Amino acid sequence: MKINNIGYLLKAGIREIFLHGFMSFAAVVVTVACLLIVGSFSILLYNVNILVERLNQTNEVIAYIDDSFSEAEAQQVQTKINLLDNVHKAEFMTREEALDRFVAEHGGDPAFSGLEPEDLRHRVIITLEDNALIEQTVSQVESIQGVVKITAAYELAEGFSTLQSVLQVGSLAIIGVLLLVSLLIISNTVKLAMYDRREEIAIMKMVGATNGFIRVPFVVQGFILGMVGAGTAFGLEWLLYDFVVKKIAQLDTLMMFSLVPFQQVLVPMICTFGAAGLFVGVVGSWTSIRKFMNAPAH
Amino acid sequence: MIEFKKVKKSYSEGNHALRGISMQIEDGEFCFLVGPSGSGKSTIIKLITGEIRPTSGSVHVNGYSLERIRKREIPYLRRTVGVVFQDFRLIENMTVYDNVAFAMRVVGAQSREIRERVPYVLDLVGLENKGRRHPGELSGGEQQRLAIARALVNNPSTIIADEPTGNLDPARSMEIMTLLQEINNLGTTMLVVTHAKDLVEHFVNRVITIEEGLITSDRTDGHYEDQ
Ligand SMILES: Nc1ncnc2c1ncn2[C@@H]1O[C@H](COP(=O)(O)OP(=O)(O)O)[C@@H](O)[C@H]1O
Numbered sequence: 096m097k098i099n100n101i102g103y104l105l106k107a108g109i110r111e112i113f114l115h116g117f118m119s120f121a122a123v124v125v126t127v128a129c130l131l132i133v134g135s136f137s138i139l140l141y142n143v144n145i146l147v148e149r150l151n152q153t154n155e156v157i158a159y160i161d162d163s164f165s166e167a168e169a170q171q172v173q174t175k176i177n178l179l180d181n182v183h184k185a186e187f188m189t190r191e192e193a194l195d196r197f198v199a200e201h202g203g204d205p206a207f208s209g210l211e212p213e214d215l216r217h218r219v220i221i222t223l224e225d226n227a228l229i230e231q232t233v234s235q236v237e238s239i240q241g242v243v244k245i246t247a248a249y250e251l252a253e254g255f256s257t258l259q260s261v262l263q264v265g266s267l268a269i270i271g272v273l274l275l276v277s278l279l280i281i282s283n284t285v286k287l288a289m290y291d292r293r294e295e296i297a298i299m300k301m302v303g304a305t306n307g308f309i310r311v312p313f314v315v316q317g318f319i320l321g322m323v324g325a326g327t328a329f330g331l332e333w334l335l336y337d338f339v340v341k342k343i344a345q346l347d348t349l350m351m352f353s354l355v356p357f358q359q360v361l362v363p364m365i366c367t368f369g370a371a372g373l374f375v376g377v378v379g380s381w382t383s384i385r386k387f388m389n390a391p392a393h
Numbered sequence: 394m395i396e397f398k399k400v401k402k403s404y405s406e407g408n409h410a411l412r413g414i415s416m417q418i419e420d421g422e423f424c425f426l427v428g429p430s431g432s433g434k435s436t437i438i439k440l441i442t443g444e445i446r447p448t449s450g451s452v453h454v455n456g457y458s459l460e461r462i463r464k465r466e467i468p469y470l471r472r473t474v475g476v477v478f479q480d481f482r483l484i485e486n487m488t489v490y491d492n493v494a495f496a497m498r499v500v501g502a503q504s505r506e507i508r509e510r511v512p513y514v515l516d517l518v519g520l521e522n523k524g525r526r527h528p529g530e531l532s533g534g535e536q537q538r539l540a541i542a543r544a545l546v547n548n549p550s551t552i553i554a555d556e557p558t559g560n561l562d563p564a565r566s567m568e569i570m571t572l573l574q575e576i577n578n579l580g581t582t583m584l585v586v587t588h589a590k591d592l593v594e595h596f597v598n599r600v601i602t603i604e605e606g607l608i609t610s611d612r613t614d615g616h617y618e619d620q
């Protein structure tokens with residue numbers, strides 16, 4: 096393509112958009128809606144991934160010791176746990192210490208007033224070498240005599256892992272469908288523009304315009320529609336996400352589900368929206384052009 | 394140069410639009426192609442522009458072999474062959490000037506070339522004062538002259554016209570045919586499909602007659618043989 100043609104071809108592409116103002120507007124609106132949902136699912140997935148990672152890192156396994164064990168006997172259990180392969184550290188905590196910690200965490204809550212050390216168990220607090228092996232280690236700890244109960248944050252982590260997989264599959268399906276929807280609407284808009292120009296296209300072919308030259312304005316049209324859609328969706332996503340982050344911060348004072356700030360995912364989000372816009376715009380126009388160009392000239 | 398060798402064309406099973414056409418039209422020649430409706434004249438033109446391919450035989454046009462031309466070469470073949478149709482095929486929402494300039498722009502001409510060349514060809518066809526008009530504001534004869542200007546503007550070595558006077562009254566037809574003759578005198582090879590017996594006889598050029606897909610007469614004395 097010669098340089099002196101580029102201005103002409105760009106203008107021709109932009110002209111297509113304004114000549115089909117309503118259809119172009121509809122295509123952009125649908126693309127914005129689709130990409131907004133696509134983006135929301137992407138950022139949700141990203142947050143869930145981070146949450147699961149964080150939960151895995153803070154894994155703490157607590158082994159509760161049989162009530163009937165004396166403090167000395169309970170300490171022996173700690174020694175045994177310490178000998179296990181994957182155990183990084185096993186700390187013994189008496190029921191009195193456990194109560195102190197509990198009171199410190201839920202201090203002043205009247206529901207727990209009158210709680211006595213006897214109501215709690217001695218316990219061993221275990222941190223692991225490798226969190227991936229948590230299940231094996233937990234079952235090894237369970238089989239030690241005197242351990243009556245184990246709580247491990249991995250149950251929570253696992254819950255989120257399941258959520259993560261479900262979300263991943265679901266999101267990919269939704270993302271795929273919505274990308275297809277916006278691709279189709281852009282494809283149809285371009286098809287309409289080409290149909291409108293069929294006589295001009297026939298004349299272009301007749302006087303010897305190359306297929307590439309004939310296509311470019313329509314690819315430009317699709318590209319601009321896709322990019323305008325992606326840019327708008329990106330801006331809306333940013334606003335919407337910031338809003339949700341603030342709302343969650345207000346409600347969730349424990350900071351359990353704090354979301355990453357949008358700024359932190361700015362670059363990947365720009366790439367995601369840019370790629371999606373490019374994909375639906377260029378592929379959308381290209382498919383309808385191919386079909387159209389293969390039809391006979393006159 | 395246009396050369397057909399034993400060209401057959403069937404659009405479908407059992408259809409025989411052309412049944413063995415051999416002919417040669419030299420550079421700079423003016424040739425009429427006559428014959429009854431359905432005899433295969435338009436098929437010959439579509440073969441020359443690469444719109445369809447021969448079923449058998451060979452077609453050579455300005456150095457291209459049409460029976461084996463690659464798709465991406467066809468635009469370059471078409472730049473050597475200007476085409477004019479009975480129904481003008483102008484773009485209604487473009488001015489006269491833009492209709493011609495468009496044909497240059499879409500083959501990648503520079504703006505400067507366009508500004509020089511378009512007034513020249515409009516002048517050649519006698520539309521120098523109508524550049525700002527739209528095709529709808531022109532008479533039929535003027536519209537066909539505009540179509541001829543467009544066919545000429547990329548300086549093709551050959552012009553083919555499929556019944557260019559089919560929609561025009563006798564006086565306008567004579568004007569158009571005179572214009573084509575003048576263009577031919579400037580060196581452009583001319584192949585004109587027509588039914589206008591009086592015009593064929595008036596201009597005294599080579600006449601190829603085709604009937605049912607076969608050449609039945611090819612003579613240079615300007616004689617139009619009725620079937
Ligand atoms: N696209 C087509 N499909 C099928 N048959 C066609 C097609 N074009 C032309 N024909 C047939 O081929 C024959 C020659 O047609 P054509 O070349 O258009 O004749 P002419 O231009 O001399 O009137 C006719 O019988 C016509 O019906």
Ligand SMILES: [Mg+2]
Binds near residue numbers: 434435436555
């Ligand atoms: Mg015909």
